[in-house]
Amino acid sequence: MGMTEAQQETIINAINTHFNHAVIKHEVLYDMFTVTLRKDAVIPAIQWLYDNEEMKFRFLTTMCALHYPDQKDELGMMYQLHSLENNLRIRIKTFFPKDLPVMPTLTGLYSAANWMERQEYDFFGVEFKGHPNLKRILNVDDMVMHPMRKEFPLEDQTRKDKNDTMFGR
Amino acid sequence: MTQISTNIVDHLAEQKEYTTLNLGPTHPATHGIFQNILKMDGEIIVDAESTVGYIHRAFEKLAERRPYYQITPITDRLNYCSSPINNMGWHMTVEKLIGAKIPKKVDYMRVIVMELARIADHIVCNAVIGVDTGALTGFVYLFQQREFIYEIYEEICGARLTTNIGRIGGFDKDFSPKTWDKIKKFLKEFPLALAEFQSLLERNRIFMDRVIGCGPISAERALNYGFTGPNLRAAGVDYDVRVMTPYSSYEDFDFIIPVGTHGDTYDRFMVRHEEMRQSLRIIQQAMDKMPEGPCHADVPDFYLPEKQDVYNKMEALIYHFKIVMGETDVPVGEVYHSVEGANGELGYYLISDGGRTPFRLHFRRPCFIYYQAYPEMIKGSMLSDAILTMSSMNVIAGELDA
Secondary structure, eight states, X not given: OOOOHHHHHHHHHHHHHHTTSOEEEEEEETTEEEEEEXXXXXXXXXXXXXXXXXXXXXXXXXXXXXXXXXXXSOEEEEEEEEETXXXXXXXXXXXXXXXXXXXXXXXXXXXXXXXXXXXXXXXXXXXXXXXXTOOOSSSOTTOOSOTTSTTSOSSOTTOSSOOOTTTOO | OOOOOHHHHHHHGGGOOOEEEEXXXXXXGGSSBOEEEEEEETTEEEEEEEEOOTTXXXXXXXXXXXXXXXXXXHHHTSSTTSHHHHHHHHHHHHHHHHTOXXXXXXXXXXXXXXXXXXXXXXXHHHHHHHHHTTOHHHHHHHHHHHHHHHHHHHHHHSOSSSOOOSXXXXXXXXXXXXXXXXXXXXXXXXXXXXXXXHHHHTTOHHHHHHHTTSSOOOHHHHHHTTOOHHHHHHTTOOOOHHHHSOOTTGXXXXXXXXXXXXXXXXXXXHHHHHHHHHHHHHHHHHHHHOOOSOSBOSOTTTSOOOHHHHHHOHHHHHHHHHHHHTOOOOOOEEEEEEEEETTEEEXXXXXXXXXXXXXXXXXXXXXXXXXXXXXXXXXXXXXXXXXXXXXXXXXXXXXXXX
């Protein structure tokens, strides 16, 4: 599962050459090679990883949105790809501002991305441009917020009958 | 065999008047609460649209407010047919984050529990395929065996369905002699029941005619749709997390990964059937090779101390208090860990900011990902085949909606 340093180097160099120095950060988190990219380069980079004859990242394991309220670019997306042939995994992250939560869709490449993107739209309000059927999936259709964002606390903060000062968060 | 090419349906489309049929949300044949709006041309499905989310319980949000040990009961309720696998997957994720060294014995005990859970899950799926084709007998035989598995869980942790089995770091206690007796009894009796079930369905002409060619999917489409587990293997791709990324000492065991060829209902049935046999082999090997040692790792920050020590030793009391109140510090980091759940790759993506709860926890739920292929798989087939396709995919509502 762990990628060799040569392979990591190849990926970083390729993305930097093809997509105008798009790699912002790269690190190995536990056993997973993680690359943070500029938003515009994410989908082309995933396409490149898909097409590359040596790597063959042809399986989309999962994706999820992230919300860091203290960051300048608050919202983010995380994609995890798997090359079943070589048993390599890679995580690709990107961040974008909260008032422009737009990402290009990945449904053209992986059919699996359809519901995954709908889920992240539902919970984080990330709009996937080009998605064939972008509507809420798990929450009710007339919900007005995107509940997984950090500004929505789990419990109603106006409640007076509960004292959470000691152990709440 | 009742597969009708979509071309014919398209050709006739202009002259036809279609019926809209609601399959679900609560329909006995869907085995859970999810709706499918089918566009029917007589008995043939022209188009389908799935609606999910009826039992959505906001697990990812809930997890952001709970200390790590309190998230285990949430994972129970993902795939509730094989809760122990979910529990173990979560424990292992946290252990990976904190860098705990897990003794071999715990690994082997976990393998036994996980393989029992896999058998229980596959029993539900395969027996229900029988029921949906009209063969209730096999269901009754196998569900008795499933009951024995639940008795083993009960002996280990006291619960049956939503087990909350084990702890972060290992098990709360060693398996009792009675547990071992029950596992041994199960290993002796289950193959007989399975053989009986096999003789009822596997080469049964009526059953074969009914399920061969029903709801097929090609290997490429399955991979593109993110299939994992028995459904992917039935399509002919030998991807199994237990082999590709061994966890919990799976590399110590000798077992075969069965694969199908057509990815139809019969292949899915057969793959699950063979996996039950392989699981039995793994359990037998784990029991034969069971090492000596403690039943938990040395992680006092996460593993509750002995009750006796809590009363008599100050450190134990402090640890006990910190764990129960969820005041343990965890390292900052992000980790992905996946286990081979009964339905496929069950992944946990955990971001920790060092606080008492996860900053973000995302579940990769195999059901949710492969169920989106369902409309494509049933288009052009008969209504009764759609029911069979669904039960053979083993769609579990809890895992679907999280």
